Amino acid sequence: ASQYLIIGAKTHAAISGKYSPDIEDVKAVTLPVLRHRIVRNYKAEAERISEDDIIRKFM
Numbered sequence: 001a002s003q004y005l006i007i008g009a010k011t012h013a014a015i016s017g018k019y020s021p022d023i024e025d026v027k028a029v030t031l032p033v034l035r036h037r038i039v040r041n042y043k044a045e046a047e048r049i050s051e052d053d054i055i056r057k058f059m
Contacts, residue, residue: 001037005029005030005033008025008029008033009021009026009028010025012025012028012029027059030055031052031055031056035051036051038051038054038055040054
């Protein structure tokens with residue numbers, strides 16, 4: 001996942017007209033890169049906590 005975060009951040013920076021990525025570029029690609037790697041347990045499903053909610057708690 002870390003390799004794809006780096007590639008995604010570099011791509012996001014380039015599309016935004018920057019020469020190198022910064023923390024905002026990493027934040028912009030974090031949800032799409034990590035979303036499929038999160039598996040919710042029963043408690044999270046019962047409390048309607050999404051994968052995005054879990055990732056945002058760590059950001």
